[in-house]
Amino acid sequence: QVRLEQSGGGVVQPGRSLRLSCAASGFTFSRYGMYWVRQAPGKGLEWVALTSNDGASQYYAASVKGRFTISRDNSKNTLYLEMNNLGPEDTGVYYCAKDLAAATTLIFDFWGQGALVTVSS
Amino acid sequence: SSELTQDPAVSVALGQTVTITCQGASLRSYYASWYQQKPGQAPLLVIYEKNRRPSGIPDRFSGSSSGDTASLTITGAQAEDEADYYCSSRDSSPNYVIFGGGTKLTVL
Numbered sequence: 001q002v003r004l005e006q007s008g009g010g011v012v013q014p015g016r017s018l019r020l021s022c023a024a025s026g027f028t029f030s031r032y033g034m035y036w037v038r039q040a041p042g043k044g045l046e047w048v049a050l051t052s053n054d055g056a057s058q059y060y061a062a063s064v065k066g067r068f069t070i071s072r073d074n075s076k077n078t079l080y081l082e083m084n085n086l087g088p089e090d091t092g093v094y095y096c097a098k099d100l101a102a103a104t105t106l107i108f109d110f111w112g113q114g115a116l117v118t119v120s121s
Numbered sequence: 122s123s124e125l126t127q128d129p130a131v132s133v134a135l136g137q138t139v140t141i142t143c144q145g146a147s148l149r150s151y152y153a154s155w156y157q158q159k160p161g162q163a164p165l166l167v168i169y170e171k172n173r174r175p176s177g178i179p180d181r182f183s184g185s186s187s188g189d190t191a192s193l194t195i196t197g198a199q200a201e202d203e204a205d206y207y208c209s210s211r212d213s214s215p216n217y218v219i220f221g222g223g224t225k226l227t228v229l
Binding site: 035037044045046047050057059061095100104105106107108109111112113114 | 154156158163164165166169170175207209210211216217218219220221222223
């Protein structure tokens with residue numbers, strides 16, 4: 001079955017960096033676009049970033065563009081989110097998610113368990 | 122970017138029918154998807170492409186759309202349907218996603 005196992009969350013000081021990972025199994029990882037979605041405490045969902053199946057294309061929400069980098073290693077079936085210059089507004093649970101189809105549908109049919117990122121001094 | 126607007130909270134009596142709506146300009150061009158999120162859990166896709174259900178989602182969940190409004194209907198709501206529900210769609214920029222603010226469904 002499809003599994004997305006996340007790691008890398010934690011507490012980080014403002015201005016510092018953090019990398020999240022999402023290890024995929026149960027499907028042909030290299031065929032699907034992958035996403036990061038976050039949720040601030042007590043708030044709604046916010047799409048963060050998208051990478052195409054081959055990693056050649058990336059798209060970012062305006063709130064993270066220039067600070068966050070989404071990438072993937074298809075040989076390791078792993079998705080990453082490199083987060084730089086973090087601020088308190090980046091605090092929340094970060095989810096990785098898989099595209100529904102082997103095309104960019106922007107529909108998320110499987111989600112990781114989430115990783116809590118807390119930006120605080 | 123566009124916005125999707127949802128009512129913050131809706132309630133339904135056990136076994137009754139409830140409709141959760143999502144309004145936004147992008148819905149005139151793109152279908153909505155709907156996600157269910159229970160406390161402490163990751164979201165779960167329940168409806169996509171207006172009215173398609175992923176495997177394992179009960180058929181009491183259905184979707185519809187008209188103009189700039191998408192709707193999620195639960196026919197015969199169960200206690201386990203109590204959750205937050207989020208709509209999403211493509212934004213006006215093709216590879217961007219927007220979410221509604223979420224609707225908290227209470228089953229009485």
